[in-house]
Amino acid sequence: xxxxxxxxxxxxxxxxxxxxxxxxxxxxxxxxxxxxxxxxxxxxxxxxxxxxxxxxxxxxxxxxxxxxxxxxxxxxxxxxxxxxxxxxxxxxxxxxxxxxxxxxxxxxxxxxxxxxxxxxxxxxxxxxxxxxxxxxxxxxxxxxxxxxxxxxxxxxxxxxxxxxxxxxxxxxxxxxxxxxxxxxxxxxxxxxxxxxxxxxxxxxxxxxxxxxxxxxxxxxxxxxxxxxxxxxxxxxxxxxxxxxxxxxxxxxxxxxxxxxxxxxxxxxxxxxxxxxxxxxxxxxxxxxxxxxxxxxxxxxxxxxxxxxxxxxxxxxxxxxxxxxxxxxxxxxxxxxxxxxxxxxxxxxxxxxxxxxxxxxxxx
Amino acid sequence: xxxxxxxxxxxxxxxxxxxxxxxxxxxxxxxxxxxxxxxxxxxxxxxxxxxxxxxxxxxxxxxxxxxxxxxxxxxxxxxxxxxxxxxxxxxxxxxxxxxxxxxxxxxxxxxxxxxxxxxxxxxxxxxxxxxxxxxxxxxxxxxxxxxxxxxxxxxxxxxxxxxxxxxxxxxxxxxxxxxxxxxxxxxxxxxxxxxxxxxxxxxxxxxxxxxxxxxxxxxxxxxxxxxxxxxxxxxxxxxxxxxxxxxxxxxxxxxxxxxxxxxxxxxxxxxxxxxxxxxxxxxxxxxxxxxxxxxxxxxxxxxxxxxxxxxxxxxxxxxxxxxxxxxxxxxxxxxxxxxxxxxxxxxxxxxxxxxxxxxxxxx
DNA sequence: TTGTACGCGTTATCAT
DNA sequence: ATGATAACGCGTACAA
Numbered sequence: 001x002x003x004x005x006x007x008x009x010x011x012x013x014x015x016x017x018x019x020x021x022x023x024x025x026x027x028x029x030x031x032x033x034x035x036x037x038x039x040x041x042x043x044x045x046x047x048x049x050x051x052x053x054x055x056x057x058x059x060x061x062x063x064x065x066x067x068x069x070x071x072x073x074x075x076x077x078x079x080x081x082x083x084x085x086x087x088x089x090x091x092x093x094x095x096x097x098x099x100x101x102x103x104x105x106x107x108x109x110x111x112x113x114x115x116x117x118x119x120x121x122x123x124x125x126x127x128x129x130x131x132x133x134x135x136x137x138x139x140x141x142x143x144x145x146x147x148x149x150x151x152x153x154x155x156x157x158x159x160x161x162x163x164x165x166x167x168x169x170x171x172x173x174x175x176x177x178x179x180x181x182x183x184x185x186x187x188x189x190x191x192x193x194x195x196x197x198x199x200x201x202x203x204x205x206x207x208x209x210x211x212x213x214x215x216x217x218x219x220x221x222x223x224x225x226x227x228x229x230x231x232x233x234x235x236x237x238x239x240x241x242x243x244x245x246x247x248x249x250x251x252x253x254x255x256x257x258x259x260x261x262x263x264x265x266x267x268x269x270x271x272x273x274x275x276x277x278x279x280x281x282x283x284x285x286x287x288x289x290x291x292x293x294x295x296x297x298x299x300x301x302x303x304x305x306x307x308x309x310x311x312x313x314x315x316x317x318x319x320x321x322x323x324x325x326x327x328x329x330x331x332x333x334x335x336x337x338x339x340x341x342x343x344x345x346x347x348x349x350x351x352x353x354x355x356x357x358x359x360x361x362x363x
Numbered sequence: 364x365x366x367x368x369x370x371x372x373x374x375x376x377x378x379x380x381x382x383x384x385x386x387x388x389x390x391x392x393x394x395x396x397x398x399x400x401x402x403x404x405x406x407x408x409x410x411x412x413x414x415x416x417x418x419x420x421x422x423x424x425x426x427x428x429x430x431x432x433x434x435x436x437x438x439x440x441x442x443x444x445x446x447x448x449x450x451x452x453x454x455x456x457x458x459x460x461x462x463x464x465x466x467x468x469x470x471x472x473x474x475x476x477x478x479x480x481x482x483x484x485x486x487x488x489x490x491x492x493x494x495x496x497x498x499x500x501x502x503x504x505x506x507x508x509x510x511x512x513x514x515x516x517x518x519x520x521x522x523x524x525x526x527x528x529x530x531x532x533x534x535x536x537x538x539x540x541x542x543x544x545x546x547x548x549x550x551x552x553x554x555x556x557x558x559x560x561x562x563x564x565x566x567x568x569x570x571x572x573x574x575x576x577x578x579x580x581x582x583x584x585x586x587x588x589x590x591x592x593x594x595x596x597x598x599x600x601x602x603x604x605x606x607x608x609x610x611x612x613x614x615x616x617x618x619x620x621x622x623x624x625x626x627x628x629x630x631x632x633x634x635x636x637x638x639x640x641x642x643x644x645x646x647x648x649x650x651x652x653x654x655x656x657x658x659x660x661x662x663x664x665x666x667x668x669x670x671x672x673x674x675x676x677x678x679x680x681x682x683x684x685x686x687x688x689x690x691x692x693x694x695x696x697x698x699x700x701x702x703x704x705x706x707x708x709x710x711x712x713x714x715x716x717x718x719x720x721x722x723x724x725x726x
Numbered sequence: 727t728t729g730t731a732c733g734c735g736t737t738a739t740c741a742t
Numbered sequence: 743a744t745g746a747t748a749a750c751g752c753g754t755a756c757a758a
Contacts, residue, residue, distance in 0.1 A: 005735085016747075018736080029744065029745075049734085050734060051484055052418045052419045052734075053736090054735055056415045056733090057737085057750075059415075059751070063463070078445065086466040089465060093465065098485055099463065099465070101464045102461075113456075121413045121414055226647070260648070263650045281588065285589040287626045288626075368751085380753075382728075384755085412752085413753075419732095419751085
């Protein structure tokens with residue numbers, strides 16, 4: 001049992017409490033040999049400082065928080081958090097920090113959550129995820145005096161540092177890949193535009209199209225869920241001139257969209273090219289395997305943790321370079337069908353015929 | 364800023380620290396009106412007891428831990444944890460407990476993790492997940508004196524209470540469903556047999572077949588990953604007499620297996636019926652949608668949290684009834700093909716021909 | 727109800 | 743320079 005206290009060590013080493021504390025935190029004022037003896041004794045009797053007592057005396061929680069504000073069922077399908085948490089944890093644990101998790105169902109209950117975390121003194125800082133475009137949380141935390149790191153694209157406010165992999169290169173890569181394959185009518189199934197990563201991916205998509213000299217194709221706002229991805233895809237395919245390729249803001253929607261297309265008898269990628277975002281584990285094993293954008297989420301977590309600890313210790317920010325998101329080309333993307341190539345909004349309109357011809361073209 | 368202490372409240376209310384503490388914890392010894400006044404003052408000036416100080420004085424961490432021992436990349440695809448954590452958290456937070464998360468890559472680093480959690484006094488108890496058949500952790504924790512609740516099927520050792528949804532009914536339901544559809548050659552892609560939930564699902568599968576009077580079909584051990592699910596499926600399909608239906612130990616492997624079958628030109632469910640386990644969000648949106656087993660993971664988390672808190676408070680265990688796992692029939696299962704029905708190991712062997720005939724049977 | 731010791735490190739103050 | 747001593751952080755709990 002961990003009944004051991006710093007006094008036991010002090011007694012066993014024949015020194016005072018203070019000396020033990022100094023030795024342990026490698027502070028000057030202890031003779032080298034005394035220090036060595038103290039450390040040896042501590043190890044021998046197996047004593048570790050109680051973080052409870054430590055937290056009280058240094059007036060710090062020695063823990064940071066991650067508040068996840070999502071409906072739990074949506075959470076389940078998101079591959080982001082587990083890996084991200086693994087990254088966070090790897091840095092935090094080696095610095096003696098613990099990670100405290102809080103899941104709140106909706107946004108109403110979120111503000112009190114932060115407040116409680118602060119009031120109770122449970123954490124020294126938090127990670128902010130899933131930010132909305134006009135999110136009140138950064139300001140709230142500033143007001144509460146709780147350091148925070150924003151996960152994702154940087155906001156304009158500059159209140160807190162942001163750590164994130166830029167969405168743009170990956171999405172742009174996907175669009176350019178599709179353009180190179182001859183697609184000129186490229187749609188987008190977006191995440192909520194009110195959310196920063198929904199917004200930024202949408203921006204990247206339209207920007208890339210413009211740069212390629214193409215008119216932005218149809219874009220439909222969804223909510224990152226499979227259900228919404230399928231619905232959005234249905235809408236796109238029902239258009240008078242459906243896109244020949246669709247860029248999805250995440251894998252889950254892409255998978256649902258791909259399945260929906262297949263259920264309508266379309267062949268992916270012959271009749272429709274599809275790209276996702278996340279590089280979920282299953283992505284490589286779908287039929288066809290999914291072309292998607294891959295991010296090093298674990299490294300991302302590590303970077304975020306480092307930044308938050310720096311913030312807490314009021315250390316200057318270290319430059320953090322995250323490997324950029326990368327397009328992983330697989331089999332859900334392919335050359336545009338010859339009879340659809342170069343088609344623009346003003347030409348053709350025999351969709352019915354064309355669509356009929358598309359059916360049943362299994363390889 | 365939360366510089367407020369219990370003394371501020373005491374002073375403002377004109378009472379002693381002790382009185383405030385008693386009032387707050389609703390303990391006898393304070394006049395009703397005094398209590399009311401104290402509470403009002405506390406609310407007015409916005410004071411919340413510091414959990415740091417509380418933890419030190421009650422000699423408790425007021426937090427519990429969840430140690431996740433998995434390679435992070437496998438973690439990402441698992442829909443279990445996020446929902447489970449949401450369930451845990453909903454109970455813990457209303458009791459003033461925090462959830463501490465720790466992710467360890469492999470089992471070597473796991474034991475020290477628990478030890479540290481105990482030594483540093485960070486938690487009052489932990490949840491044990493992903494148990495192996497002969498897992499040393501329950502005994503280790505007993506030795507460390509740290510209360511634990513096992514997540515999943517009960518172990519034989521009886522050291523710690525187990526909270527879990529029985530795997531059997533769901534798997535049995537799947538098998539019976541397939542048998543009712545005329546399948547008699549039902550394979551299984553198992554999780555690691557050294558893990559309790561891999562083992563229990565495997566047992567449920569073979570038991571259900573025996574009860575149905577059928578010989579257990581081929582079973583292949585995989586590791587719950589998409590990769591392994593695809594590989595196992597490949598092996599099953601390459602058998603001289605491949606099964607007409609496969610029961611997978613989780614959705615991820617089922618999805619990978621289904622895609623693999625499709626890539627070989629098989630039609631699901633016409634040529635091969637498939638069942639998963641988990642009811643991942645995407646399951647309902649696949650093509651075909653996946654017949655799978657659904658569990659109320661959030662409720663499971665709530666139950667586990669309640670049980671652990673009881674254990675910590677040495678309260679008698681409350682009876683916890685978890686809704687049983689339920690088979691969700693979708694479109695990845697269907698009647699066995701007539702020409703394969705009733706086939707036994709001793710009959711037929713014109714697989715090549717049959718397989719050839721199977722190709723290209725899109726609806 | 728109040729006063730006060732207690733839990734357990736950390737750190738400022740002193741003595742050597 | 744070394745190291746000891748005591749105050750401190752903030753609730754809880756028991757004796758008065």
